[in-house]
Amino acid sequence: MSEESLDCGSVVSMGPRIDVVTAFPDMFGPVFGESVMGRSVASGLLDIRVHDLRDYSSDRRRTLDDYSFGGGCGMVMMAEPIHACVEKLLLEVMAPTTRVILTSPQGRPFDQAMASEFASQDHLIILCGHYEGIDERVADLLVTDEVSIGDFVMTGGEIAAMAMVDAVSRHVPGVVGKEESVSGDSFYSEKVFDCPHFTRPADWRGFRVPEVLLGGHHKFIQDTRRRWALSKTARVRPDLVSWKEVSTVFAEKIRKKRGRGRGRPPGVRRGAKRCGFHLALVHYPVLNKLGDVVATALTNFDIHDISRSSRTFGASAYHLILPQASQRDMAAKLLGFWRDDASRISHINRKDALSLARVWPTLNTCIQEIEFCEGERPLIVVTSARPAGDRQVSYSDLREIMDSGGHPVLLVFGTGYGLAEEVMESADMVLPPILGAGDWNHLSVRAAVAIILDRLRGN
Ligand SMILES: C[S@@+](CC[C@H](N)C(=O)[O-])C[C@H]1O[C@@H](n2cnc3c(N)ncnc32)[C@H](O)[C@@H]1O
Structure with missing residues (x-):
């Protein structure tokens, strides 16, 4: 693909001509030849050309790199082949506005505003470094923008160039079918994420x-x-x-x-209620007795007993966090049995309690769902047999918060030897441990749930 425009069609591009300069041109074909980019290149909406830097090397072995002056084990890309290639492109295109972009971890962070600005230029030349990077002198002489795609180091600039070309292309009229499908995207007109999207089945x-x-x-x-x-x-x-x-x-x-007494918000089902408080039982990430982070097994006791406590004390839902698909399937089967068939065999109360149970692969997906349902993120309160530290909330203070109904609350319980540090640290508040007569402190999670719910919601 060296020195070649990627196969172009007949439409005139409304975007910049893009020249990518690389020692590894074959990496680009699969990326620029597929999907939205592939169609746009084929129709001529995008004018992207990839140049093999080795064609500009002056020695027979097409060498591009040499040792670093001053020592160090890495090689450096030589100035001359880069200069020869860029000079040729500048003279060939002679565009009113050209940006010569160096991919580099030391550059300004690439973002949507930069993508949009680059898309408004006539000509972009993107340089892909390799090894320790390119000779600083040629960078000083030619480069207008040194750009990074993140605070990490890759082996070469090719993936960074692909990411930039892709993001720039979305700003070229016609590349993405409808303007509305990009204008709602994350970062498009302001630094806010896009909303979550869902499709069928409902x-x-x-x-x-x-x-x-x-x-x-x-x-x-x-x-x-x-x-x-x-x-x-x-x-x-x-x-x-x-x-x-x-x-x-x-x-x-x-x-x-x-003001809801005066009518439901439009679009909300009749009878849809505001969720109050939720419980989550985490099976991952939790600790084992050695302090390692592990996933624990699902138990039937936890499903039944905690659903019943949740129902007794008025929880809106009981969320089982199960990272493994096989465990989620097992939970779905058990819950399905009690929810669908139990009513036929006269276990209405059990069915009622188990209908509160939900299954999620991660605590985050569960929190997102509560947020959808509540319209705001729940206050996350974790429980532990260990001392609570500086985010401790007393049972009476939390009870008051819950009584006020001002915020949805998620009470998080761990299986195994308790919640892993990352969960503890992501919490807004920590409840103190339940203390017994002595220092033996190994209640089952089911017992802990019942005691804590009694303290927070009991009569
Ligand atoms: C191994 S890196 C060179 C790293 C350089 N020695 C440093 O530490 O700053 C080789 C090439 O990969 C590309 N590269 C690596 N990380 C990048 C990033 N985060 N953004 C853009 N380009 C990157 C650049 O083209 C760079 O010249």
């Missing part, structure tokens, strides 16, 4: 699409999606969000909820 393995999306009320769907997007951005990338907007949007949501 009920997949018992996991339902959030009801609001099925209601057909466009404005309400739009507002809800905005809230989801803001809430995930605030949680995952607090550095990006405008906290003013986050608090305004959520204050509005709470105001609407308070």
Whole structure:
């Protein structure tokens, strides 16, 4: 593919001509030849050319690298082949605006704004480094933008170049079918994530699409999606969000909820209720007796007894966090039996309790679902037999928070020898351990759940 434009069609490109300079041109064919990029290149919407740097090497062995002055074990890409190639391209294209981009871990971080800016140029030349990188002198002379795709080091600039070309291409008119399908994307017009998306079936393995999306009320769907997007951005990338907007949007949501007596928000099913508090039983990541992080096995006792305690004390749902698909299948089978068949054999109460159980592969997916259902992230409160540390909340304070109904709460319990550190650290609050008569402290999780629920929700 050296010195070749990728197979072009007849449409005139509205984007920049893109020249990629690399010692490994064959890496690009599969990426630029497939899917959206492949179609756009084939139709001529994108004008991308990949150049083999070895064609510009002056020696017979087509060498591109040499030793680093001053020592060190890595090789450095020589200045002359890069200079010869870039000079030829500049003279050949003579575009009004050209950017010569060096892929480098030391560059400015690549982002959507940069992709959009590059897309508005007439000509881009992207240099792929290798080994220790390129001779600094040629970089100083030619490069207009040194760009990194993240704070990590790869073996070469080819993957970085592919990522940049892909992101730039999405800004070229016609490459992505409809403008609306990109304008809602993460980072498109502002630094906020896209909202979560769902497709058919509406009920997949018992996991339902959030009801609001099925209601057909466009404005309400739009507002809800905005809230989801803001809430995930605030949680995952607090550095990006405008906290003013986050608090305004959520204050509005709470105001609407308070006024709900005067009518449901449009699009919400009749009878849909606000969730109060939830329980999660984590099977991974938890500790074993040696302190290793492990996954534990599902037990029938935990499903039944904790569902019954949850039902007794008014939990909105009981979430089983099961990382292994086989365990989730087993849970689904057990729950299916009690939910579907039990009523026929007169176990209405058991069916009632077990209908609170939900199964999730990770605690995060469970938290997201609660957030969908509540419209805000739950307060995450973890439990442990170990001392609580500085995020400790007393039982009476938490009870007061739960009584007020101001925030959804998720009480997280661990199996094995307790929750792993990463779960403990992600929590908003930690409940103190239940203490008995002495220092023997090995209650079953089922007993701990019942005692804690009695303290927080008992009469
Ligand atoms: C092994 S790296 C050189 C790393 C260099 N010695 C340093 O530590 O800054 C080789 C080449 O891979 C590319 N590369 C590696 N990591 C990158 C990143 N995060 N973003 C963009 N390009 C990268 C660059 O083209 C770089 O010249």
